[in-house]
Amino acid sequence: MNILTTHNLKVYFSQHRRLVKALDGVDIFLREGLTTALAGESGCGKTTLARTILGFNSPREGNVYFRNTDISLKKNEALIRKNIQIVFQNPFLSLDPRFTIFSTLYEAFHVFHDAKKREAQSVLGQILEEVELKASCLSRFPHQLSGGELQRICIARALINRPSLIILDEPTSSLDVTTASKIIRLLAKLQAAHGITYLFISHNLKILKKISQVCFIMYAGKIVEYGPKELLYHNPLHPYTRLLFEAANHTLKFMPQEQVSPGACAFFPYCKSASDTCKDSPQKKEVEPRHFVYCHNFSR
Amino acid sequence: MHHFILKRLLYSIPLLLGITFLTFLFIQIAPGDFLDNLRLNPQVSKETISLYEQKFHLDKPFLIQYATWIKNLVRGELGYSFSYKAPVARVISSRALNTLILSISSLIFTWIFVIPLGVTAALKRNKFTDKLLSFLSYIGMSTPAFFLTFLLLYGATFTRLLPLSGMHSVHFEEFTFLGKIFDLIRHLIIPTLVLSLGSICVLQRIMRANLLEALGSQYILGAKARGLSNARILYVHALKNAINPIITIFGYQFSELLSGAALVEIIIGWPGLGQVTLEAVRSQDLYLVMGSVLMGSILLIMGNLLSDCLLAAVDPRIRYEK
Incomplete structure (x- = not known):
C-alpha cells in the first residue's frame, strides 16, 4: 500500500533570469511502514522534493497524493500538518535557541492537543523516554545539549503528534559516525514500534543501505533509477548510479550541472556509455522485476 | 545576574x-x-x-x-565652576536630567517606529511598501540633523503650533502639573524628531534584514511544518530572534544620542549637558568640563550596561554562561 505518491511533479525556480528545473517530472511512491531512500548529489532536488511534499513549494505541474487525497492543493494543507513531519540535517539550526526543550515540545504538542502545560508534562516525559533521553532535559536550552541529543529532541518533536510519515532530510549528516549510527538504530526502533513511514534523504549510500527497503536515485531533478534496495545495491544499472557507488568508496566530487539541451538525458555530458540516442529523453524500463531505470542503454 | x-x-x-x-x-x-x-x-x-x-x-x-x-x-x-560661580555638581545635575529626558524621549520615539516599520518592510519584501520605506529611509538618512532642525523650526514659525526654543514656556511656573507635562512634551517634539529620524531610518532597515534572516532559518521552516500559526511564528519565534542585534545597537545608539543631543541642544537652546559642555570648553572652565564629561561618560556606560542586561534577559545563551 502506498502512503504517498507523486505524479509528474515539476517545480521550477527562476534564478538570475534563468529557469532552474529543480524537479522535472518526478514520480515516486512511499510504501506504508517502510523506509524509502532518496539519494543523489547536492543540488539534485532532494530537498526541493521534501519541501514540495510539505507544501512549501507549489508545483508548476503534477500532484502529490497522500492516501489518495491531493495534498498539493492548498485546502488540504491541514492533512499535511497532521500526518507528515520533517527532521532536518542540522539540529543546531532547527531548534529555536530561545526556547527550553519543554517549550519546544509543548508548542508542537499544543498544535493538535488543547492540553495545559501540567497535563502535557507526562506526555513529554514519555516521548523523551522513547527517544532515549532523560526527562531532566526538559528544562534545558538547546545550547546546553550535544548534537546527538538535539537530533533526538527533533525526532521527539516530529513524533509527538504521531504522524504517519516522517521526512528525514539528511538527519545524520551533521553528526559524528557513532552518534549517527545510534540515531539510525533509534529510528529503526521507532518505526518498528509505531509503523511510521520514512522518506530518508541522504547522499550517504552506506547509511541508506542500512535503513532503507526501497531506493530512488535522483539526478538533476529527475529520478534515474529505482527499485528494491537489494536489487539496486547488487546490480546498479544507470551510469550515474554506478558512479555514485564508485564515488562512495572514495569521495564524491560534485559535478557542475551543465545546461543540457531540453529533452536530452541530463547525465548525457558525463556519461561514459553515452551515444547519439541519449539526446532524446530516456523512457522508463523494467530491467528486472520491480527494478526500474531511465536509460537508453537498457531500452535498446 | x-x-x-x-x-x-x-x-x-x-x-x-x-x-x-x-x-x-x-x-x-x-x-x-x-x-x-x-x-x-x-x-x-x-x-x-x-x-x-x-x-x-x-x-x-x-x-x-x-x-x-x-x-x-x-x-x-566635583569642584567649582568659574563661569557659573557655583559648584559644578549644582550646575550639571539639572542639565544632565534635561539631557536624559531628551535622550529617553527620542529613544522611545525611535523604538516605537523601528520595530513595526522593520516588520512591515520584511513582510512586504520587495513589494511597493518595502521599496517606499527604503526610499524614505534613504532620504531620512541623508538629511543632516542641523538642516532638519532648521526646516522644522521654519515650519514651526509658520504654523505657530510648536515652541521654537528652550524647554519650558515663560509661564511654566503658573501651569498645573498636567499643564507642565504638556508644555514639556510640546517643547520636546522638535528635538525628539530631529534626534530620532536618522536612527529610525537606519535601524528600521537593520530590523528588516534581521527579521528576514530569522524568517529564513530552519526552525521557522520547521515551525511551519508543525502547523503553527503565522502570527506565532512571526511574533514568538522570528521577532524574538531578530531583536538580538538590535538590542546591541541600542547600547551604541545611546552614545550617538548623547553627542547628537549636544548639537540639537545648542541649536534649539535646550538646557542640557551638551550646551554646558560646549560653553565650558570655550571658556576653559576646567572643572565644569571635567564634570560634564564625567557625567556624559557615566550616562553612556549606564546605557551600555542597560543594553547588556536586556540582552542577557532575552537570550538564554548569554544568561547561562556554560
Missing part, C-alpha cells in the same frame, strides 16, 4: 579614569586657562589671581592637579 552587573560596573572604573585623564590632559595642553580673563583685567590685582590659582590648585603640576581632582571626586566633590 547581580554578579554580571557588579563585574561590569567594576570594569567601568578604569574606563572612566582613562576618559577623565585624557580630557584633563587635553584641556591642559590647550594654551591659557580660565583666569586669563582676569589677568587681562587691570582692576584685578596679582595677589587676587595668585589667590585664585592656589585655591583651584592651578599653580601645581598637571599630575598633582589631576590627583587632587580624583581625590575630591571620591569625596563626592
